[in-house]
C-alpha cells in the first residue's frame with residue numbers, strides 16, 4: 502500500500518509514518534520543516550525513518566510542491582501539514598495560518614481530486630467547536646463556533662473538503678482532541694509540564710487551572726488515522742478523543758505524583774482563544790472505524806515524561822517554548 506503523508510516531520514505525522522512503515526506500507530512524506538518550533542526537532546523526529554527503504558522524504562511547501570507528480574500513482578493521502586496552535590493565530594501571525602492551513606489544503610485537495618486518489622484523511626481539530634454549550638461534543642449536532650483564527654482555518658479546511666467530497670473525492674476529517682505523547686510539540690501544555698518536571702523552567706499556568714481537556718495519546722490518534730484510510734465509507738468528520746478529561750490542576754497533580762515532586766509553577770493570565778473545556782463523543786469513530794482509545798492518561802503521561810527525560814539527557818533543550 503502507498504501513502505503520502507503531509508506534515509510527516511511533525512509530532513503526529515512522524516508517529517504515523519513510523520507506524521505505517523512498520524506495517525509494511527510505502528510512505529512518501531512531505532514537510533516544509535517550518536519554524537513554528539525548532540526544525541532540528543522535526544529532523545530528529547524523522548531520524549529512525551532515515552534508513553528505511555520504504556520511506557522517502559520530500560522537503561517542500563504543499564502550496565508550491567509538485568503535487569501532480571507526487572500523486573501520479575494515486576496513493577492514499579494523509580494531510581497533517583498545518584500551522585498549529587491557537588495563540589499565535591491572532592495578529593499578524595494569521596498570514597501563516599492562511600498559507601499553511603487554508604491555501605495548502607485547497608491545493609492538496611484539488612491535486613488529489615485530479616489524480617483520483619482513493620482517499621484523503623486530514624487533521625481537523627476540537628477547536629472547531631469553540632466554547633461548546635453542552636458536552637460531549639457530537640459531530641452532527643454540536644454547533645461549530647471556533648474561538649480563534651486557528652479554529653476558523655480548521656473549520657474552513659472542513660468546508661473545503663466538503664466541496665471536493667461533493668466532486669467525488671473521498672475525504673475524512675479527524676477532529677483531534679489535544680494529542681500528547683513522546684515528541685509532542687514544545688508549545689503544548691503536557692510537553693511544557695514534563696520539561697519542568699525534568700529540570701526545565703517553571704511551568705506557566707494560564708488562568709486558574711480549572712480549564713479541562715479531553716486528552717488523546719498519540720498512538721490512539723495514529724490508530725484512528727490508519728483505520729480512517731481504509732474504512733469502507735466513514736462520515737465526513739469524526740471526533741477522535743481519548744475519553745479521559747482532566748483539568749490543568751488535575752494534570753499537574755498527576756504528574757507530580759508520577760515524579761514524586763511538586764511541579765514548579767508560575768502563574769499567568771488566561772490566554773486569548775483558549776476554551777474552558779473540551780470533550781468528545783466518539784460514538785461515530787467507534788462505529789465506523791472500529792476504533793477506541795486504549796492508552797490511559799497516567800500511562801501516556803509516564804511515556805511522555807520518560808521521553809522528555811531521555812531527550813534532555815541527550816542534550817536537547819526547549820529554548821523558547823511558547824506558553
Ligand SMILES: NC(=O)c1ccc[n+]([C@@H]2O[C@H](COP(=O)([O-])OP(=O)(O)OC[C@H]3O[C@@H](n4cnc5c(N)ncnc54)[C@H](O)[C@@H]3O)[C@@H](O)[C@H]2O)c1
Nearest residue numbers: 508511512513533534535562563582583601624677679680
Ligand atoms: N497536536 C494536537 O493536539 C492537535 C490537535 C488537533 C489538531 N491537530 C492537527 O494535527 C496536525 C498535526 O499536528 P502536530 O501537533 O503534529 O503539529 P506539528 O507542527 O508537529 O506538525 C505539522 C507539520 O506540518 C509542517 N508544515 C506546516 N506547513 C506546511 C506547509 N505549507 N507545507 C509542508 N509542510 C508544512 C510543519 O513543518 C510540521 O512539521 C495539524 O494539522 C494540527 O492542526 C493537532
